[in-house]
Amino acid sequence: MSKPKADPVQNAPPDVVRSFNELYADTRVAMVRLASLLVASRAEAEELTQDAYIDLFRQWDEVLNPAGFLRTLVVRRCTRSRRRQVTERHKLQVLGRRDDPFAVASGEPELDETVASVRRLTPERRAVVVLRFYEDMSHSQIAAALDCSVATVRTRLHRALVELRREIE
Amino acid sequence: MSGPERGPSGPEDTPFEDRIAEALRNVSSRMDVPPRAFEPPAPCRHRGHSADPVRAPLRWVAAAALVIGITGLVALTPPSINDDFVVTGSEDDESPVAYDAPADGSLDGLFLDYVAPINGDDRRRAEGIFIVGYSWARSTTMKDCVHRRGLSEAESPWVVAMADWYAANGSPAEAGLPALQAIAEGGLDRPLQDPASFEMRQAVERCDATDKSKASRWKRQVEPLQEEFAETVGRVVAVVESGSVWQRARNCLDDVGAPTTGAPGIEGYVAGLAVDGPTGRFGALDRPGSKRGADDGGGSAASKAFAACAMPFYAEVERGLVQPREAFVEEHRDDLVRLQTDFADFA
Numbered sequence: 001m002s003k004p005k006a007d008p009v010q011n012a013p014p015d016v017v018r019s020f021n022e023l024y025a026d027t028r029v030a031m032v033r034l035a036s037l038l039v040a041s042r043a044e045a046e047e048l049t050q051d052a053y054i055d056l057f058r059q060w061d062e063v064l065n066p067a068g069f070l071r072t073l074v075v076r077r078c079t080r081s082r083r084r085q086v087t088e089r090h091k092l093q094v095l096g097r098r099d100d101p102f103a104v105a106s107g108e109p110e111l112d113e114t115v116a117s118v119r120r121l122t123p124e125r126r127a128v129v130v131l132r133f134y135e136d137m138s139h140s141q142i143a144a145a146l147d148c149s150v151a152t153v154r155t156r157l158h159r160a161l162v163e164l165r166r167e168i169e
Numbered sequence: 170m171s172g173p174e175r176g177p178s179g180p181e182d183t184p185f186e187d188r189i190a191e192a193l194r195n196v197s198s199r200m201d202v203p204p205r206a207f208e209p210p211a212p213c214r215h216r217g218h219s220a221d222p223v224r225a226p227l228r229w230v231a232a233a234a235l236v237i238g239i240t241g242l243v244a245l246t247p248p249s250i251n252d253d254f255v256v257t258g259s260e261d262d263e264s265p266v267a268y269d270a271p272a273d274g275s276l277d278g279l280f281l282d283y284v285a286p287i288n289g290d291d292r293r294r295a296e297g298i299f300i301v302g303y304s305w306a307r308s309t310t311m312k313d314c315v316h317r318r319g320l321s322e323a324e325s326p327w328v329v330a331m332a333d334w335y336a337a338n339g340s341p342a343e344a345g346l347p348a349l350q351a352i353a354e355g356g357l358d359r360p361l362q363d364p365a366s367f368e369m370r371q372a373v374e375r376c377d378a379t380d381k382s383k384a385s386r387w388k389r390q391v392e393p394l395q396e397e398f399a400e401t402v403g404r405v406v407a408v409v410e411s412g413s414v415w416q417r418a419r420n421c422l423d424d425v426g427a428p429t430t431g432a433p434g435i436e437g438y439v440a441g442l443a444v445d446g447p448t449g450r451f452g453a454l455d456r457p458g459s460k461r462g463a464d465d466g467g468g469s470a471a472s473k474a475f476a477a478c479a480m481p482f483y484a485e486v487e488r489g490l491v492q493p494r495e496a497f498v499e500e501h502r503d504d505l506v507r508l509q510t511d512f513a514d515f516a
Contacts, residue, residue, distance in 0.1 A: 024207045033197040042200070053207060059371065114192035122400055124393060133190040134197065147378055152393060165185060 016060055023066055024053060031074050037118075037130045038078035048077045071135070072145045079127045079146065117167045125160035128153055268298060270513040276498060280509045284391060285398040285497050287490035289346035289483065302516030304333035306384030307377075314376035320369065332373040333388075345402035347439055349483060353476035383515040391508055398497055405489040410434040414485045421478035427471070435482060442475050 286292030
């Protein structure tokens with residue numbers, strides 16, 4: 001393999017920029033929505049999504065499936081970000097703070113309760129649930145996106161569902 | 170997307186799972202995402218890939234030395250480096266870690282302190298063994314892959330090892346359980362500056378995803394367990410923070426002028442100590458003429474004061490973690506014993 005380019009973003013040829021912009025326009029809303037289900041706030045979701053696009057842009061000429069790779073980048077960035085926030089979240093809950101950034105309001109109480117429970121899952125379990133039921137991904141696709149084994153995905157999904165059932169039902 | 174295991178609308182999905190899917194889609198569809206043009210990043214000027222073949226390895230060596238110092242493993246020599254900073258480690262080299270798993274299938278306390286720590290200093294000691302062990306092993310199995318992605322043959326193992334060490338700095342366990350004795354004696358570990366350029370990180374990430382070595386498999390299997398227990402630590406810390414022990418610790422910290430970042434609980438003070446820097450210039454302890462800081466060759470007055478105030482708090486946290494750790498061990502005993510044996514096998 002050749003040496004990496006010094007600055008692939010600044011030196012990108014026009015056709016690459018055009019292809020990238022098309023993908024950006026087609027996928028950005030979906031990626032921000034996916035990220036919003038995985039992290040604490042819209043602003044953070046937008047920021048992480050933007051970072052993922054920048055990563056993708058830098059690697060554009062090496063990626064065979066840009067849309068799939070982009071989703072993987074978004075999910076991994078969001079999962080890592082959520083790991084850092086989980087301790088803070090527990091503290092807020094125990095201390096009874098009302099400004100819990102994980103509060104949601106979709107307008108329908110039953111669905112609100114379900115989404116709120118999903119948001120209270122650990123980052124890893126939440127990611128598996130969102131990818132499975134929102135993104136409609138198979139276990140093996142989730143495993144690839146999260147860089148873990150299919151067995152781990154199954155275990156996390158099973159535990160997440162047990163936790164959700166206990167909380168919701 | 171289709172397949173026998175797929176889909177909330179598939180035949181094996183239950184109404185409960187359908188409800189989850191519906192809820193997530195409902196919330197998502199309500200999100201109004203305003204349009205935004207793509208903003209290409211500015212050229213990286215301060216931490217880009219150095220073309221200088223000497224300066225770049227120097228950064229890794231400096232950072233590696235820092236990590237080794239952090240983990241208290243001065244005696245454990247990383248892959249050997251000659252005067253030109255060329256890594257000479259190979260798959261045949263003997264690992265710097267000597268670890269024997271208990272032959273009777275019981276769980277080793279050192280390994281438990283790595284996966285499910287209840288004391289920060291114990292965690293720190295254990296990390297020294299296990300991180301050096303797997304990063305050594307991975308640096309030998311992944312070096313060719315990284316090399317193929319454009320890094321020099323001499324640099325490749327170090328880039329892999331640094332990625333592991335950098336990732337371990339600021340781990341969930343470290344954030345929840347600071348090593349108080351080490352802080353008192355040497356100050357708070359400064360966050361590592363990631364020495365790798367974008368291209369280096371990219372190369373390691375890609376090679377990591379495809380590396381099938383025992384060490385990489387081991388790392389992927391042990392991390393979810395660590396994260397699971399780190400969440401337990403977070404919960405216990407939060408419980409202790411809701412009681413009188415925390416009130417006393419906080420009063421003590423405020424009395425000595427410990428800075429806080431404003432984050433709730435002890436975390437704000439831990440972060441405040443890091444922000445305050447290695448010289449520990451805080452409050453009442455920063456008197457003119459007083460000796461303080463890393464230049465003293467030990468912990469600063471600030472870090473000593475922090476450790477003294479936080480000690481009763483973390484003692485309470487440790488007591489609160491004893492039973493959850495027993496339950497964690499009971500739940501994961503088979504996996505833990507296997508991982509412990511596997512580590513001894515490759516390290």
